[in-house]
Amino acid sequence: MVYLTRVEHFNAAHKLQNPAWSEEENAAVFGKCANANWHGHNYELHVTVKGEPNPQTGFVCNAKELSRLIKDVIVEQVDHRNLNLDVPFMKGKFTSAENLVIGIWGELKPHIEQMGVQLHKLKLNETPNIYVEYMG
Amino acid sequence: MVYLTRVEHFNAAHKLQNPAWSEEENAAVFGKCANANWHGHNYELHVTVKGEPNPQTGFVCNAKELSRLIKDVIVEQVDHRNLNLDVPFMKGKFTSAENLVIGIWGELKPHIEQMGVQLHKLKLNETPNIYVEYMG
Amino acid sequence: MVYLTRVEHFNAAHKLQNPAWSEEENAAVFGKCANANWHGHNYELHVTVKGEPNPQTGFVCNAKELSRLIKDVIVEQVDHRNLNLDVPFMKGKFTSAENLVIGIWGELKPHIEQMGVQLHKLKLNETPNIYVEYMG
Amino acid sequence: MVYLTRVEHFNAAHKLQNPAWSEEENAAVFGKCANANWHGHNYELHVTVKGEPNPQTGFVCNAKELSRLIKDVIVEQVDHRNLNLDVPFMKGKFTSAENLVIGIWGELKPHIEQMGVQLHKLKLNETPNIYVEYMG
Amino acid sequence: MVYLTRVEHFNAAHKLQNPAWSEEENAAVFGKCANANWHGHNYELHVTVKGEPNPQTGFVCNAKELSRLIKDVIVEQVDHRNLNLDVPFMKGKFTSAENLVIGIWGELKPHIEQMGVQLHKLKLNETPNIYVEYMG
Amino acid sequence: MVYLTRVEHFNAAHKLQNPAWSEEENAAVFGKCANANWHGHNYELHVTVKGEPNPQTGFVCNAKELSRLIKDVIVEQVDHRNLNLDVPFMKGKFTSAENLVIGIWGELKPHIEQMGVQLHKLKLNETPNIYVEYMG
Numbered sequence: 001m002v003y004l005t006r007v008e009h010f011n012a013a014h015k016l017q018n019p020a021w022s023e024e025e026n027a028a029v030f031g032k033c034a035n036a037n038w039h040g041h042n043y044e045l046h047v048t049v050k051g052e053p054n055p056q057t058g059f060v061c062n063a064k065e066l067s068r069l070i071k072d073v074i075v076e077q078v079d080h081r082n083l084n085l086d087v088p089f090m091k092g093k094f095t096s097a098e099n100l101v102i103g104i105w106g107e108l109k110p111h112i113e114q115m116g117v118q119l120h121k122l123k124l125n126e127t128p129n130i131y132v133e134y135m136g
Numbered sequence: 137m138v139y140l141t142r143v144e145h146f147n148a149a150h151k152l153q154n155p156a157w158s159e160e161e162n163a164a165v166f167g168k169c170a171n172a173n174w175h176g177h178n179y180e181l182h183v184t185v186k187g188e189p190n191p192q193t194g195f196v197c198n199a200k201e202l203s204r205l206i207k208d209v210i211v212e213q214v215d216h217r218n219l220n221l222d223v224p225f226m227k228g229k230f231t232s233a234e235n236l237v238i239g240i241w242g243e244l245k246p247h248i249e250q251m252g253v254q255l256h257k258l259k260l261n262e263t264p265n266i267y268v269e270y271m272g
Numbered sequence: 273m274v275y276l277t278r279v280e281h282f283n284a285a286h287k288l289q290n291p292a293w294s295e296e297e298n299a300a301v302f303g304k305c306a307n308a309n310w311h312g313h314n315y316e317l318h319v320t321v322k323g324e325p326n327p328q329t330g331f332v333c334n335a336k337e338l339s340r341l342i343k344d345v346i347v348e349q350v351d352h353r354n355l356n357l358d359v360p361f362m363k364g365k366f367t368s369a370e371n372l373v374i375g376i377w378g379e380l381k382p383h384i385e386q387m388g389v390q391l392h393k394l395k396l397n398e399t400p401n402i403y404v405e406y407m408g
Numbered sequence: 409m410v411y412l413t414r415v416e417h418f419n420a421a422h423k424l425q426n427p428a429w430s431e432e433e434n435a436a437v438f439g440k441c442a443n444a445n446w447h448g449h450n451y452e453l454h455v456t457v458k459g460e461p462n463p464q465t466g467f468v469c470n471a472k473e474l475s476r477l478i479k480d481v482i483v484e485q486v487d488h489r490n491l492n493l494d495v496p497f498m499k500g501k502f503t504s505a506e507n508l509v510i511g512i513w514g515e516l517k518p519h520i521e522q523m524g525v526q527l528h529k530l531k532l533n534e535t536p537n538i539y540v541e542y543m544g
Numbered sequence: 545m546v547y548l549t550r551v552e553h554f555n556a557a558h559k560l561q562n563p564a565w566s567e568e569e570n571a572a573v574f575g576k577c578a579n580a581n582w583h584g585h586n587y588e589l590h591v592t593v594k595g596e597p598n599p600q601t602g603f604v605c606n607a608k609e610l611s612r613l614i615k616d617v618i619v620e621q622v623d624h625r626n627l628n629l630d631v632p633f634m635k636g637k638f639t640s641a642e643n644l645v646i647g648i649w650g651e652l653k654p655h656i657e658q659m660g661v662q663l664h665k666l667k668l669n670e671t672p673n674i675y676v677e678y679m680g
Numbered sequence: 681m682v683y684l685t686r687v688e689h690f691n692a693a694h695k696l697q698n699p700a701w702s703e704e705e706n707a708a709v710f711g712k713c714a715n716a717n718w719h720g721h722n723y724e725l726h727v728t729v730k731g732e733p734n735p736q737t738g739f740v741c742n743a744k745e746l747s748r749l750i751k752d753v754i755v756e757q758v759d760h761r762n763l764n765l766d767v768p769f770m771k772g773k774f775t776s777a778e779n780l781v782i783g784i785w786g787e788l789k790p791h792i793e794q795m796g797v798q799l800h801k802l803k804l805n806e807t808p809n810i811y812v813e814y815m816g
Contacts, residue, residue: 002506003541011263013149013174018328029329031336032216038149039216040176042263048541053510056426057437058502063538064439080168080175094330098274102325127147127178130335133275133320138778139813154600165601167608184813189782192698193709194774199810200711230602234546238597266607269547269592283807285693285718290464301465303472304760310693311760312720314807352712352719366466370410374461399691399722402471405411405456419671421557421582440624446557447624448584450671488576488583535555535586562736573737575744638738642682646733674743677683677728 003120004060005048008070010079013040014095038082045074045104046123049112061117073111074104097126101134109136139256140196141184144206146215149176150231174218181210181240182259185248197253209247210240233262237270245272275392276332277320280342282351285312286367310354317346317376318395321384333389345383346376369398373406381408411528412468413456416478418487421448422503446490453482453512454531457520469525481519482512505532505540513542547664548604549592552614554623557584558639582626589618589648590667593656605661617655618648641670645678653680683800684740685728688750690759693720694775718762725754725784726803729792741797753791754784777806781814789816 016033017026026034033039047070051060077087083095089103101124112119125131152169153162162170169175183206187196213223219231225239237260248255261267288305289298298306305311319342323332349359355367361375373396384391397403424441425434434442441447455478459468485495491503497511509532520527533539560577561570570578577583591614595604621631627639633647645668656663669675696713697706706714713719727750731740757767763775769783781804792799805811 001543002509004506005539005541007537009263011175011177013176016330029334035216035218035222037218037221038174038176039147039218040149040174041147042178053504053506058424058504058507060506060540062437067537080171082171082173082175085173086171096325096330098276098325098332099330101274127145129279129339131277132332133277135273137815138781140778141811141813143809152602165606189776189778194696194776194779196778196812198709203809232597232602234548234597234604235602237546265551265611267549268604269549271545281807283719283721285720288466301470307760307762307766309762309765310718310720311691311762312693312718313691314722352715354715354717354719357717358715368461368466370412370461370468371466373410399689401415401475403413404468405413407409417671419583419585421584443624443626443630445626445629446582446584447555447626448557448582449555450586488579490579490581490583493581494579535553560738573742640733640738642684642733642740643738645682673687673747675685676740677685679681 001050002053002060003048003050004063004066004117005046006063006066006070008045008047008067008075010043010045010075011040012043012078012081012083013038014083015039016094016096018094038084041126043078043100044125045070046121046125047108047112047119048121048123049115049117050120051117061115065115066112069111069115070108073107077107097124097130097132098134100124101132105134105136137186138189138196139184139186140199140202140253141182142199142202142206144181144183144203144211146179146181146211147176148179148214148217148219149174150219151175152230152232154230174220177262179214179236180261181206182257182261183244183248183255184257184259185251185253186256187253197251201251202248205247205251206244209243213243233260233266233268234270236260237268241270241272273322274325274332275320275322276335276338276389277318278335278338278342280317280319280339280347282315282317282347283312284315284350284353284355285310286355287311288366288368290366310356313398315350315372316397317342318393318397319380319384319391320393320395321387321389322392323389333387337387338384341383341387342380345379349379369396369402369404372396373404377406377408409458410461410468411456411458412471412474412525413454414471414474414478416453416455416475416483418451418453418483419448420451420486420489420491421446422491423447424502424504426502446492449534451486451508452533453478454529454533455516455520455527456529456531457523457525458528459525469523473523474520477519477523478516481515485515505534505538506542508532509540509542513544517544545594546597546604547592547594548607548610548661549590550607550610550614552589552591552611552619554587554589554619555584556587556622556625556627557582558627559583560638560640562638582628585670587622587644588669589614590665590669591652591656591663592665592667593659593661594664595661605659609659610656613655613659614652617651621651641668641674641676642678644668645676649678649680681730682733682740683728683730684743684746684797685726686743686746686750688725688727688747688755690723690725690755691720692723692758692761692763693718694763695719696774696776698774718764721806723758723780724805725750726801726805727788727792727799728801728803729795729797730800731797741795745795746792749791749795750788753787757787777804777810777812778814780804781812785814785816 016030123133152166288302424438560574696710
């Protein structure tokens with residue numbers, strides 16, 4: 001079993017806010033992340049698939065096709081978007097890195113499996129000092 | 137003459153849009169950067185000052201004080217903010233990296249000079265692949 | 273289950289030396305790392321916790337609080353310190369990256385658990401080319 | 409159990425090509441990677457070993473000896489080489505990152521075990537955006 | 545005057561060899577870089593242009609158009625190529641980083657000027673530890 | 681004129697302390713950097729030379745020889761050392777990054793000139809967020 005990872009990037013705006021809470025409660029929990037007018041990040045997404053290398057190619061899967069798939073299925077939806085307002089798969093969810101990585105997993109998994117490999121892990125860097133990982 | 141650089145970070149939302157243009161014109165020039173609901177970046181700011189090392193300390197200037205100054209004067213205004221809506225020194229300007237670095241220069245310069253050193257250069261990374269530099 | 277990692281930094285001096293050995297034996301095993309007058313590193317510490325995102329916040333745990341905890345419990349003890357002389361939890365231990373990561377685990381674990389999440393993994397970079405990982 | 413990783417680098421040429429296929433088939437699957445006159449990469453190799461820290465040294469294994477071993481056994485064979493033509497352990501294999509990491513594992517494992525530690529994982533970065541991992 | 549830099553990447557094979565010299569002379573000067581079967585690198589190219597921000601856009605020049613231009617004029621010629629064999633503008637030249645950056649300057653300069661900005665500097669990283677800069 | 685840079689690394693201990701001042705004065709100015717028992721850094725040194733590429737080699741200067749020279753003349757003196765106690769060229773000086781880069785310039789310059797190139801600039805990173813530059 002070999003694990004292959006492809007890294008893609010996107011830039012997005014978001015805010016962290018519980019609409020059931022007062023402004024004060026939101027500020028107390030989310031701090032500056034609750035700024036009403038949004039802030040944003042350069043996100044870095046690592047998509048790890050696993051499988052046996054194909055004897056015809058030496059590939060677990062074609063990294064260029066994997067890149068194209070991630071761009072078509074994920075980057076197209078989130079790049080230069082507002083995660084709270086513009087992204088169908090995040091509708092009604094808090095746009096924490098945790099929820100975002102779970103949402104991306106749900107979008108990607110069926111497409112990855114159609115390539116004949118398993119989706120093993122996602123890693124999502126929100127800043128150089130904060131990242132989340134999810135394995136389903 | 138020695139050049140000392142301190143790096144600070146901030147995360148902000150913005151969009152690129154000429155309000156005098158139609159939506160189509162904006163999309164043609166600014167592409168996805170004109171998305172009405174904003175996008176955002178992890179900005180990285182390099183502040184370079186120059187001077188002779190002080191014989192009492194070996195410092196051109198105290199890097200910790202320089203860090204505190206940049207945080208007080210710049211990061212406090214832009215971090216977790218919307219560059220188009222929330223930042224007084226960007227009011228009425230396009231929030232391109234070019235205009236942002238010029239705006240930051242104007243804010244920082246008098247404070248840096250009060251520390252007894254000269255502001256030499258600013259470098260502002262908008263993404264890992266795009267940065268601007270300004271020397272006044 | 274989602275894994276959330278927060279990265280913090282500290283700068284410290286240390287040396288690697290077995291006091292039961294001669295200077296020659298120490299030099300043979302530890303090389304330049306046994307230099308009597310110390311050397312030092314910019315350490316980078318990755319703290320990974322795991323849990324289910326809280327439905328009220330979308331967070332496994334609040335990354336800002338996690339950052340504050342790591343600073344209070346670890347960085348305060350080791351930053352700008354001598355790992356052999358100044359750090360209570362390393363007293364009497366060789367200050368290898370391996371022992372340091374085990375020591376940090378012991379300090380952090382009870383505090384992390386009080387936040388209601390599990391400490392999953394520590395990664396400690398001693399240089400860009402040497403790092404250790406520990407899962408308890 | 410502590411995991412210790414040492415990172416080493418090498419620069420090599422290769423191409424991806426199935427000799428049983430036509431030029432068109434190769435171009436369709438491997439794209440520019442099939443360029444007849446080769447291309448190349450700055451590879452980054454992470455070698456992770458695991459074990460208990462030795463009470464005489466605090467080391468899982470001596471990182472300097474581990475570095476020397478990786479250089480002698482792997483870097484010497486692949487650095488500034490053509491992976492398709494010059495490297496005995498890749499003879500007759502497609503030089504995908506997947507096959508390369510499996511080949512490196514086979515070369516390194518017996519030598520690592522002679523140091524008294526277990527080889528846990530290899531990570532091989534082909535570009536900043538593509539990497540493979542292998543655990544045997 | 546503001547300086548804007550766009551970074552692009554390419555992967556290429558090359559070797560360093562003076563055909564007027566014996567194999568021994570080449571090995572003495574170029575070492576492993578003279579390996580007959582080539583080696584390669586992940587090159588990183590920084591293209592810096594300068595100008596006044598356009599009052600209609602806030603841009604010195606459109607970074608997306610600059611990216612497209614660099615890809616069309618340079619990356620298309622060198623990516624996944626052999627710098628000694630495949631690249632017209634390097635024909636008959638040693639493929640040192642120094643000559644490569646001069647060659648890229650010659651290709652890019654007229655196209656950059658057609659965008660209405662000046663080409664200020666090129667920086668070309670051959671490895672993380674070796675880079676060249678050229679200002680014409 | 682082409683500028684060639686070679687990057688080397690060293691790990692060292694130091695402290696910042698004015699022996700003419702009280703402990704309180706030192707703490708007020710140097711903060712944690714004055715810790716009596718030292719702290720340390722992974723320093724990164726960029727050495728930039730300039731010249732015309734040699735028509736026999738394509739090199740401004742041989743980067744491998746430049747690397748060997750930096751290692752022999754600088755890294756040998758400072759790596760795994762105490763900058764205050766062990767380094768002849770820093771004797772009696774405050775070991776700020778500013779003074780260190782000036783000291784390295786003095787050591788390197790005559791050796792670089794013997795290679796037939798000019799020393800153009802030194803850049804010394806003390807941490808990822810603080811660096812100094814010196815051009816003589």
